Amino acid sequence: MEIPYYPGCTLNTKAKGFDNSVRASARALGLELVELEEWNCCGATFPLLVDNMLDLAGPTQVLVSARREGERLAVACSTCYNVLRRTNKVIREDEDSREKLNFFLDADYSGDLKVLDVLQIVRDDIGFDKVKEAVKKPLAGLKVAAFYGCMVLRPPDEVAYDDPENPRALDDLMIALGAEAVDYPHKGECCGAYLAVKSVEVTAEMSFAILDSAQRSGAELVVTNCPLCQFNLDRMQKAMGIRHAGFQPIPILYYTQLVGIALGLDSEDFELDRHYVDPQPLLKNKSLI
Amino acid sequence: MVETGNPTEGATNSTKALIIGAGIAGMQAALDIANSGYQVIMVDKLPSVGGRMHQLSETFPTLDCAQCILTPRTVEVGHHENIKLLMYSEVESFEGDIGDFRVRVKRKPAYVDWDVCTGCGLCQEKCPKRVISEFERGMGRGKAIYTLSPQAVPNKPVIDAENCIYFVRGRCRVCEKVCPVGAIDFEQKERTVEERVGAVIVATGYDLYPTDGLSQYGYGRIPDVIDGLAFERLLSASGPTAGQVKRPSDGKVAKEVVFVQCAGSRDPALGVPYCSKVCCMYTAKHAMLYKHRVHDGQAYVFYIDIRAAGKGYEEFVQRAMEEERVLYLRGKVSKIFQDDGKVIVWGTDTLSGLPLEVAADLVVLATAMVPKAGAKELGRMLGLETDEFGFYTEADGNMHPLETVRSGIFLAGAGSGPKDIPETVAQGSGAAAKVLSLFARWNSS
Numbered sequence: 001m002e003i004p005y006y007p008g009c010t011l012n013t014k015a016k017g018f019d020n021s022v023r024a025s026a027r028a029l030g031l032e033l034v035e036l037e038e039w040n041c042c043g044a045t046f047p048l049l050v051d052n053m054l055d056l057a058g059p060t061q062v063l064v065s066a067r068r069e070g071e072r073l074a075v076a077c078s079t080c081y082n083v084l085r086r087t088n089k090v091i092r093e094d095e096d097s098r099e100k101l102n103f104f105l106d107a108d109y110s111g112d113l114k115v116l117d118v119l120q121i122v123r124d125d126i127g128f129d130k131v132k133e134a135v136k137k138p139l140a141g142l143k144v145a146a147f148y149g150c151m152v153l154r155p156p157d158e159v160a161y162d163d164p165e166n167p168r169a170l171d172d173l174m175i176a177l178g179a180e181a182v183d184y185p186h187k188g189e190c191c192g193a194y195l196a197v198k199s200v201e202v203t204a205e206m207s208f209a210i211l212d213s214a215q216r217s218g219a220e221l222v223v224t225n226c227p228l229c230q231f232n233l234d235r236m237q238k239a240m241g242i243r244h245a246g247f248q249p250i251p252i253l254y255y256t257q258l259v260g261i262a263l264g265l266d267s268e269d270f271e272l273d274r275h276y277v278d279p280q281p282l283l284k285n286k287s288l289i
Numbered sequence: 290m291v292e293t294g295n296p297t298e299g300a301t302n303s304t305k306a307l308i309i310g311a312g313i314a315g316m317q318a319a320l321d322i323a324n325s326g327y328q329v330i331m332v333d334k335l336p337s338v339g340g341r342m343h344q345l346s347e348t349f350p351t352l353d354c355a356q357c358i359l360t361p362r363t364v365e366v367g368h369h370e371n372i373k374l375l376m377y378s379e380v381e382s383f384e385g386d387i388g389d390f391r392v393r394v395k396r397k398p399a400y401v402d403w404d405v406c407t408g409c410g411l412c413q414e415k416c417p418k419r420v421i422s423e424f425e426r427g428m429g430r431g432k433a434i435y436t437l438s439p440q441a442v443p444n445k446p447v448i449d450a451e452n453c454i455y456f457v458r459g460r461c462r463v464c465e466k467v468c469p470v471g472a473i474d475f476e477q478k479e480r481t482v483e484e485r486v487g488a489v490i491v492a493t494g495y496d497l498y499p500t501d502g503l504s505q506y507g508y509g510r511i512p513d514v515i516d517g518l519a520f521e522r523l524l525s526a527s528g529p530t531a532g533q534v535k536r537p538s539d540g541k542v543a544k545e546v547v548f549v550q551c552a553g554s555r556d557p558a559l560g561v562p563y564c565s566k567v568c569c570m571y572t573a574k575h576a577m578l579y580k581h582r583v584h585d586g587q588a589y590v591f592y593i594d595i596r597a598a599g600k601g602y603e604e605f606v607q608r609a610m611e612e613e614r615v616l617y618l619r620g621k622v623s624k625i626f627q628d629d630g631k632v633i634v635w636g637t638d639t640l641s642g643l644p645l646e647v648a649a650d651l652v653v654l655a656t657a658m659v660p661k662a663g664a665k666e667l668g669r670m671l672g673l674e675t676d677e678f679g680f681y682t683e684a685d686g687n688m689h690p691l692e693t694v695r696s697g698i699f700l701a702g703a704g705s706g707p708k709d710i711p712e713t714v715a716q717g718s719g720a721a722a723k724v725l726s727l728f729a730r731w732n733s734s
Contacts, residue, residue, distance in 0.1 A: 156558075165505035165624075185626030185633070216628075 004069040005033035008080035010227040017271030021256040022076040028263045038065045042080040059087035064107045072114040078151035078226040085115040085159050120161045128176040136264025138178025145219035146170035148188050149226035177262040184217035186210045191232040204239035207232045223255040234276045251279030302388030302731040303487035306724050310492035312340020314702030316366050317717030318490045323371035336377045337441035338363050346524035349574040350605035367442035383670045387697030388487045398477040400448035406472035408444035412464035420452040426519035429529030434464050488697045488724040493664050495703040498553040498656040506625045512538040513632050514652045524578050534582050536651045543651035547634045548572045549622045550592040553657035561657050566707040568655035569596045573606045576615040588615045591622050658707040681705045691720045699723050
């Protein structure tokens with residue numbers, strides 16, 4: 001199965017490991033992610049000002065390009081997914097915006113593209129049962145905390161493909177890989193997001209609450225589908241260590257890195273060595289790499 | 290097999306009434322009609338009469354023991370010569386017009402011959418199979434052969450075939466061996482009863498918001514997050530804890546209890562947009578009764594605002610706040626989760642503007658009232674309209690609150706929208722009066 005794929009800027013630069021591992025894992029599961037011939041930045045945040053039409057032009061251009069290549073678009077970055085999906089809804093439902101954006105971009109797009117998260121495609125089109133069958137190296141004995149962040153959950157009626165209050169998709173995927181998915185209450189809380197730019201303190205505290213909750217539930221590792229969450233949860237651990245005595249670092253991976261490893265793929269270009277908290281000792285210890 | 294209950298089919302209008310639902314609304318209507326000398330057929334899915342009120346501990350604002358004020362009614366209904374009870378039954382088909390409705394009622398097999406059974410209770414005592422009791426909201430255990438309560442009317446048991454060892458594994462039949470009168474009948478089949486009636490009262494009542502909703506509150510997932518009806522059972526002397534406020538997870542007496550009002554109600558995004566009307570009052574009652582049971586306990590109530598419109602209602606809530614020292618916090622709860630044996634409640638106090646966290650032992654959700662399961666299907670069979678939520682639509686909300694679009698079919702109780710007990714009883718009497726005026730007219734012509 002081939003599907004047009006939008007990597008987005010982060011996966012094209014800082015989160016190469018996410019990009020490489022999602023492509024390799026998808027291919028191993030029979031899903032060929034075909035990068036769009038033409039793409040640009042999604043805008044990185046969905047504009048909340050109602051008259052800020054120009055901020056919608058960027059994501060709309062992505063949707064227009066994608067629609068030329070198919071009826072569906074696969075996105076791995078949760079932020080891009082959020083922005084593209086919400087922009088798509090505006091175009092589909094608001095005639096005024098649709099006309100203005102089409103006029104500005106010299107396009108004729110109706111909003112009929114289906115914007116899908118790769119995780120959603122794996123769950124609904126491939127199925128976790130198939131994933132389970134494809135596992136070469138089960139993650140047996142690995143206690144994983146799935147962290148969803150807000151971008152694929154909120155606002156629920158616009159983006160959620162899972163229960164926004166008690167999401168399951170990542171947990172179920174981890175179980176399919178043979179891992180133990182620990183249940184913890186903070187799996188959908190805010191990591192601090194862009195506050196990281198303004199206040200390390202606030203972000204570190206918000207991220208700490210998440211990791212503390214995960215660790216107290218027994219997690220050895222956290223997986224997420226969001227580059228910004230990955231950054232905050234990973235990078236802020238240094239600050240957490242200073243503020244909270246006894247804090248033990250915990251590796252934060254993209255879920256696709258773990259999928260790739262469990263599928264027995266070569267993790268050479270997964271950039272496991274580029275995380276702030278090195279996951280390799282734990283993965284070696286579990287004989288996974 | 291079809292039994293014909295009324296042999297005098299023909300041209301004249303029937304002065305027999307059908308009441309669907311044997312809760313407090315249906316019972317009130319049945320007694321009013323029966324005491325006027327007319328015949329009543331009562332149908333209910335459950336094995337005995339009493340409905341939801343049977344599950345309550347005490348009533349607001351008087352704190353009357355619900356069982357004590359209900360039992361005289363259930364007994365009277367059970368013994369009334371003009372009332373025929375078709376319990377453990379469902380309406381299967383319905384046709385005809387006012388004065389001449391034909392109804393077929395499916396009688397589920399009880400696997401007990403109720404005509405022979407004396408209600409001695411020996412079968413329940415000896416039954417080796419314990420099952421989780423729905424009546425106790427999943428907190429207590431009953432047997433695979435059961436009555437809803439020791440005061441059940443009729444006091445005749447039914448066998449839960451899904452859990453009965455004999456039906457599941459083909460062996461056991463302990464109840465049959467111990468029954469002194471030979472009432473157990475494993476061969477009993479479903480029967481259909483046909484009746485001709487002149488008028489109908491639909492009193493199907495309510496359910497609570499389903500447990501798969503409200504996942505932000507851990508409802509259905511966290512054992513110590515329960516709904517209002519479950520708390521009624523905990524408070525009841527006849528309940529699973531004999532009236533002690535012991536939490537379901539470990540049986541410890543709850544010292545900190547958080548009550549969450551509008552759990553699902555007034556929540557267009559995650560629940561239903563309407564107000565469930567009774568929760569402000571029963572939450573005040575719950576908090577008050579909790580303080581009566583656990584003197585050193587702390588009760589917190591999260592509320593949007595207090596709707597205590599009713600005689601003696603506002604005073605009742607004030608009493609909870611001032612005399613019973615229940616802590617009322619104006620704000621919504623955002624999230625509930627478990628941590629280290631506690632149930633953590635995140636909420637906000639909008640009066641102080643501060644976010645709050647309470648480490649509670651038990652959380653009681655005042656979940657929204659929704660129409661009884663199957664109400665919509667029944668409505669379709671009867672030709673009644675339902676609104677977007679599934680509540681029956683009145684012919685006219687202002688001037689005809691008990692009538693439906695179909696002549697001869699009337700509404701009573703929470704099937705048409707959330708109501709408290711006094712209002713429900715008043716509607717039961719009102720619907721009965723509507724039926725009686727028809728019967729009186731037909732009798733005199």
